[in-house]
Amino acid sequence: MAEFTMELNDEQKEVRDWLHGFAADVIRPAAAEWDEREETPWPVIQEAAKVGIYSLDFYAQQYFDSTGLGIPMAMEELFWGDAGIALSIVGTGLAAVGVLANGTEEQIGTWIPQMYGDPNDVKVAAFCSSEPDAGSDVASLRTRAVYDEAKDEWVINGTKTWATNGGIANVHVVVASVDPELGSKGHASFIVPPGTEGLSQGQKFKKHGIRASHTAEVVLDDVRVPGSCLLGGKEKLDERLARAREKAKSGGERVKNAAMATFEASRPAVGAMAVGTARAAYEVALDYARTREQFGRPIIDNQGVAFQLADMRTQIDAARLLVWRASWMAVNGRPFTAAEGSMSKLFASETAKKVTAQAIQILGGNGYTREYPVERMHRDSAIYTIFEGTSEIQRLVISRTLAGMPIR
Numbered sequence: 001m002a003e004f005t006m007e008l009n010d011e012q013k014e015v016r017d018w019l020h021g022f023a024a025d026v027i028r029p030a031a032a033e034w035d036e037r038e039e040t041p042w043p044v045i046q047e048a049a050k051v052g053i054y055s056l057d058f059y060a061q062q063y064f065d066s067t068g069l070g071i072p073m074a075m076e077e078l079f080w081g082d083a084g085i086a087l088s089i090v091g092t093g094l095a096a097v098g099v100l101a102n103g104t105e106e107q108i109g110t111w112i113p114q115m116y117g118d119p120n121d122v123k124v125a126a127f128c129s130s131e132p133d134a135g136s137d138v139a140s141l142r143t144r145a146v147y148d149e150a151k152d153e154w155v156i157n158g159t160k161t162w163a164t165n166g167g168i169a170n171v172h173v174v175v176a177s178v179d180p181e182l183g184s185k186g187h188a189s190f191i192v193p194p195g196t197e198g199l200s201q202g203q204k205f206k207k208h209g210i211r212a213s214h215t216a217e218v219v220l221d222d223v224r225v226p227g228s229c230l231l232g233g234k235e236k237l238d239e240r241l242a243r244a245r246e247k248a249k250s251g252g253e254r255v256k257n258a259a260m261a262t263f264e265a266s267r268p269a270v271g272a273m274a275v276g277t278a279r280a281a282y283e284v285a286l287d288y289a290r291t292r293e294q295f296g297r298p299i300i301d302n303q304g305v306a307f308q309l310a311d312m313r314t315q316i317d318a319a320r321l322l323v324w325r326a327s328w329m330a331v332n333g334r335p336f337t338a339a340e341g342s343m344s345k346l347f348a349s350e351t352a353k354k355v356t357a358q359a360i361q362i363l364g365g366n367g368y369t370r371e372y373p374v375e376r377m378h379r380d381s382a383i384y385t386i387f388e389g390t391s392e393i394q395r396l397v398i399s400r401t402l403a404g405m406p407i408r
């Protein structure tokens with residue numbers, strides 16, 4: 001187990017500087033254009049693929065880094081560049097993690113390369129869990145997967161919503177219920193391979209922020225996938241369902257805790273995205289406050305402005321520390337006895353909303369225009385308190401964990 005450290009090692013610093021260079025030179029200059037276009041920035045994803053940032057190798061290297069700092073450091077730098085473009089770059093990684101975590105070696109080897117494509121023909125992937133009537137209450141999802149034993153195929157029907165890259169993905173990972181009576185314990189994940197009949201894109205959403213990231217409904221109408229597309233395989237699923245039925249009779253504590261641990265481990269990454277956006281807005285505001293003069297002196301000479309910057313920086317640093325701690329805990333298998341993963345996401349996402357609003361205030365009228373990036377950063381920051389569990393759900397998880405109450 002790696003000791004917790006707040007220092008990046010030399011190799012990590014090199015990676016951070018390389019990512020920062022890409023974010024500053026390629027992502028940030030393209031941000032306003034793709035925000036206005038509200039389209040997936042394919043040329044930027046391709047650039048990221050050419051230099052090796054958009055690849056499984058890079059993502060896996062950070063994901064398995066035993067210090068736990070690889071993923072938060074990478075997320076912070078890319079999202080510092082721009083949240084919408086960065087989500088277009090890392091969205092595939094979120095689907096890939098679903099396969100890495102639950103798939104067999106064969107499934108990982110077959111499907112993950114198809115999620116990324118290659119630098120000359122980049123592809124993206126989508127992770128589809130949320131539904132119109134199952135957002136926070138993910139256990140109530142209605143998409144059904146039924147096994148057709150004669151053909152060794154699964155038949156999937158349902159409607160997914162809010163899917164990042166939904167409908168434009170080469171590979172979709174779809175969460176469906178195989179046993180509705182078991183609630184979330186009766187869920188399983190399926191690969192829907194490229195070109196599968198019955199999968200189509202529904203509405204593409206026009207959003208408040210992260211507009212360079214594609215978000216859409218995904219309709220599954222009698223989608224048939226081979227038995228081999230069930231992540232983890234049928235034998236493992238049958239064993240898991242049998243265990244869940246047993247546990248359901250005797251309280252189900254172990255299964256609940258396993259599901260919670262997965263969320264606790266993934267939430268710090270979203271916290272790190274929020275830290276990146278907050279830091280970006282803070283830096284713009286600091287720079288502006290030093291150079292903008294009113295009443296014959298830089299506005300930062302006024303305590304009213306300087307104290308805001310002090311608060312902004314303090315909260316960003318505190319958010320990063322919570323994120324790094326939770327990320328280290330996740331990688332090193334530490335139990336989240338106080339829901340530290342949810343805590344980090346809650347604090348960092350609310351910090352990003354607050355700090356980006358303060359940045360607008362410090363830039364005055366300029367902050368309110370699209371000539372300056374902070375209004376975009378503020379719009380972008382609103383997503384962090386919504387996806388991967390809303391702030392209310394984080395508070396619910398933290399408080400129930402502290403109280404020793406079950407989390408449904």
Ligand SMILES: Cc1cc2nc3c(=O)[nH]c(=O)nc-3n(C[C@H](O)[C@H](O)[C@H](O)COP(=O)(O)OP(=O)(O)OC[C@H]3O[C@@H](n4cnc5c(N)ncnc54)[C@H](O)[C@@H]3O)c2cc1C
Pocket residue numbers: 127128129130132134135136137161162163164165207210215383386387388389390391392393396
């Ligand atoms: C841009 C974007 C990208 C997304 N990408 C993906 C993706 O790739 N894949 C995917 O599967 N999903 C994705 N999501 C879905 C996201 O995870 C959900 O939007 C989120 O979980 C909230 O669900 P909901 O929108 O249905 O809100 P609801 O669950 O309807 O919540 C509405 C409000 O009620 C509150 N609330 C609900 N229950 C409680 C409670 N028990 N106590 C207190 N308050 C409560 C919520 O906090 C919220 O304020 C994305 C969403 C967006 C907007």
